[in-house]
Amino acid sequence: MPENMLPLEDAQAILLSHIEPTPVIEVPVWRAQGLPVARDIVTDIDLSPFANSAMDGYAVRAADLARASADQPVTLTVVGHEAAGHVFAGAVEAGQAVRIMTGAPVPAGADAVVKYEIVTVSGGDGNEGSQVTFTEPARVGDNIREAGLEARAGEVVVHAGEVLTPAGCGLVASAGAATAPVHTAPRIGVISLGTELVAPGDLPDRGQIRDSNSSALMASAVAAGAEPEFFGIAADDADEIEGLIRRAAASCDFVITSGGASAGDYDFVTGLIEREGEVLFDRIAMKPGKAITFGIFAGKPFLGLSGNPAAAVVGFEMLARPAIRKMLGHPVLPRPRQTARIAHDVRKRGPRRFYNRARVERDAATGELTVTEARSQNSALLSTMQAANCLLEIAEDSKGLKAGDEVSCLRLDIDEGTVL
Template identity: 45%
Template sequence: MQEMISLEEARELVMSRVEPLPVETMPVLDAVGRVAAADLRSDIDISPFAHSAMDGFAVHFAELESASPEAPVEMDVIAEVAAGDVYDGPIGAGQCVRIMTGAPLPDAVDAVVKYEIVEVVCGDGKPGSRVAFAAPVAHRNNVREAGEEARAGEVVVEKGEVIGSAGVGFLAGCGVVEVPTHRGPRVAVISIGSELVDPTEVPTPGKIRNSNSYALAACAQSAGAVPTILPIVEDTQEALAAAVSAAADEYDFVVTSGGASNGDFDFIKPVVESLGELLMTTVNIRPGKAQTFGVVNGTPVFGLPGNPAAAYVGFELIIRPALRKMQGYTHFERPVVTAKLSRDYKKKDSRRIFLRSTLYRNDEGDYVVAPAKNQSSGLFGVIQRSNCMAIMPEGLESRTAGSPIECILLDVSEEVSL
């Protein structure tokens, strides 16, 4: 009989048995949210040329040093430069060029004055017009310089960096259209139970729909993995052993739900032990004490309880970090904030308890956490309506309303630091 271990020991044990998967190359658009497996460099300067930051007039800044409302400086508009165009002609004293946002700044001038603060003396502001400037302008004013964001050959996304949606655009602008990332782990999801039927069926007496597989597959997908829901396995050791052995040969990680306790029809522990190495059977948490982990044919196999909340908590706290490590992520824990408990909570179990809860701010701006009134481990709806898990530490100490309590944020990425 394996002894019960702490959550931290369980996580460390599972993490020690997984490594980043091989690198694959994918289109940059598909890499959003993924981890760069190598330094990514720009092939050109970004921007490749100095350009105007806004619509306005390109001028010699020195000619406006004396400009004031009382004595404006007038200039002739001799040309117009739109985005995508180039003007390389001369620009003499007393002359300026109308320029649009993103257009290359002509070499002959060194500042841009925005259109709205320039008075049109005659004409329409386009070439052939005359305009007046009522204030000096700084050198390189409203100019975005060549190479301002990156130089050719410079690393623009570092190995291990998570690529965001803006990063996709940045890489595209740098000429990086394919990105090396660690392959997403292929996760086999197996629900165990002779009472289970497919969600497309209307359950007959004694039967229930297989909802766990869908929830766990969604959890795996949310973690960046590629889940596959395998057929329901009946409550026999032989059937489960065949299913686990086959899945371990084909997938990178196997997750089962159901059959994790010590009942007459709970077989995941003896199956893992007979097929490979059984490393863990119970963790000091609630819900989800029964957490089975081992390795079969070199593949991690994790047996979650059949109760939805117990399965969800085990996946979120232990399996999700492992799947992230396999993709090259370096942050494994969701952000935690301290909030005031909304009501008294009497603790009747010495295990560390994770209460499905809602976090919000009160009128004073303080975080308040309201645990769901029904904490049954058999409920999915409570989890759907929760945005955090409030943590009641080990021991039997109860908490009163207003007590500070730590909360794991379920809808915030591990990369966020609070």
């Protein structure tokens, strides 16, 4: 391991140990889709609260049809009609049936439902006062969904930490909850550092470049579930940098800067955090993104990322994204990994772990996964990050890869926890 550099996993562990979930709020159930609930959700009634029909047909007493056959059909008298939301007030007695619709409560006395398609209307229109004939027996419970089939009153229908799907939102609503408890979206303060930077809408002069990092990092924050706020561009001036970082720390849950200052990466930034807070690490043994500072400033977690755009995005992916997800109450899980065969040789120099931008695809002929590295791994290029759907992980002690080698790919286009 290079001197003074932390392994990525150690850096992640340090950072996450200083991250806490954000406060809990109640939001409309449908707004909670895709978020983990912060507390168990308990139903106040049985789901369903009554036994109901699984299909359109006739509610009957199974005993009445015990001997029904094609040779000895059984005819019953229809004494009522029950649709969803309409309750038949009486009870089904021997020789009787009730016309019933899907979802309607099974009337008292009935213990089976026979689907409409196998019943013959032998007199009338099939509704109240009609005669209906059956040529098959019915078993107790046929086509009936029992009360409490999904859950009983007092039972947990969604557990704390469980991510609500659209169907889960409906389940929570049926359990009597109009709102769901979730963690607030963390506010992420984003700052770009560098005298050479100008706003995206400005035309740069010689020696200037447009600030792309703020847009990329705020988009990354949104993708992780956070609410970013841009606090501006700071020139290479210690007082100006400190002012913006103090403003961000005062109103945000997490502060993220990108870019260096003065002659060395993060000279002003690291010095400020050392002086006013605590630096927990400032070098990671990975490429791109070696020079990353993490610490605590004004009681808030602070992450200083590389000024190189691709390196900043990779650093965010490896460190800020897990932190944001923890703030939201998600379990701490990595992006899914896939094993694929590298399509070409890859050279590697240096003892750091490499995360090379790449694209993994399935070969139409063989069905095998093949990964192709971006032609350039220059950490200033965002176009290669835009085209990538994975990061090709190359171990610290690797001397390079040969075409056909099996390699590990960290999928950037698939959410954490997805089973591949």
